[in-house]
Amino acid sequence: MDAIGGDRRYAVPVGFGMAVSMWAVAYVCRLPAVMAPPWIVLVLLLAAVAWWGISVGRWTGDGWLAGARAGLVAAILNLLILGSLLTSAESGAVMPSAALWLPGFVVVLAGLAAVASMVGSRHPDAGGGRSWTGLFAKIAVLATFLLVVAGGLVTSNEAGLAVVDWPNTFGSNMFLFPLARMTGGIYYEHAHRLFGALVGLTTIGLAIRVWRVDGRAWVRRAATAAVVLVVLQGVLGGLRVTGGFTLSTSEADMAPSVVLAVAHGVLGQLFLAVVVGIMVVSTTTWIEAPARERRASAGADHSLQAWLVAILVVQLVLGAVQRHTAQGLIVHISLAAVVVVVAAFAGARAWGLYHGVRPVQQLGQWLMSVIAVQVALGIAALAVTQGRAVVGAPTTLEVTIATAHQATGALLLGLAVALALWTRRILEAEAG
Secondary structure (H helix, E strand, C coil): CCECCCCCCCHHHHHHHHHHHHHHHHHHHCCCCCCCCHHHHHHHHHHHHHHHHHHHHHHHCCCHHHHHHHHHHHHHHHHHHHHHHCECCCCCCECCCHHHHHHHHHHHHHHHHHHHHHHHHCCCCCCCCCEHHHHHHHHHHHHHHHHHHHHHHHHHCCCCCCCCCCCCECCECHHHCCHHHCCHHHHHHHHHHHHHHHHHHHHHHHHHHHHHHCCCHHHHHHHHHHHHHHHHHHHHHHHHHHCCCCCCCCHHHCCCCHHHHHHHHHHHHHHHHHHHHHHHHHCHHHHCCCCCEEECCHHHHHHHHHHHHHHHHHHHHHHHHHHHHCCCHHHHHHHHHHHHHHHHHHHHHHHHHCCCCHHHHHHHHHHHHHHHHHHHHHHHHHHHHCCCCCCCCCCHHHHHHHHHHHHHHHHHHHHHHHHHHHHHHHEEECCC
């Protein structure tokens, strides 16, 4: 059984959720435009640990042990970035105090989660019916979306080549590059790489769980495809900087590729769509859905939604080309008009024709709302970039709008994929 309250293999999904939340907090707080005081960062990190600890305690009723297990997993994942805090900014060497910090960090994080879980266990959640695999997939979607946003900030800040080498960072192990040296464009690019590593581990963890507990061969194949895609995405991101496999730290040995930059940007959003699909089919609602209902309109919606996904993919390619080369804006804007019409039509049909078919109707509402936001962001992006000087760093407003526009495009693709899947799961076209 894979439901919360039955399967006790919750430590890895919840631990990944805790780690992803902590990474998100740290990333946002360390953004050059934010730079929150350390005490605020600490409070937010502790709050994330406490929230997950209380939640796993309520879900499982296992007392302090549930939180301790999840906290241990999160602590191990956080070691990927803890090294950047324990290395000298001058020499790059690991400080002797790391011998105390590393085990101490693991004990404190697991202990805090254990205490929070003990509190949560006093108020058990009687709802049940939720899948650990589904929860893991949701965490993977969140982590991937955050990675897409981080990648968008790299492009918007023109920081794609701020770090000259790969897989190292200025000759240092990527996971030991000192936090004190992560400033400006280096922060955007290096943090994006670290997030990529976290997403890679999350994807592999999710795939292992799917292979172990999901009996559907096609879902296991989708999980395998996700692992292949995330590995390919990481390699493309590195080769975009170097142009080839090399450990050199000299810019003279690098051959940055705009083509690979475009491919990297597009594949990242396609990967998000794949993970969204795994999330959808892993939910208890999907698995326990009744037999498909015959509707005369279902066939038309199946085709319309498939076209929407295809058009969105083409639009994402055009958007990536425009962002990386400043070419093709007119074509991008022209196809945007088609996307708006098709998305609005698909959303309106899903919302208006299928009363009581909750997933389809809700996704239709979301699709119409998000397409409206995307139109506004597209107009805003066009307005703030018109007449911009070729020389000079982009303004905070430009970066924010451009990144939001890109991230919302990825969200649209995810919604379109989810709607297409749910419509096919619940609704069947009438014969003839």
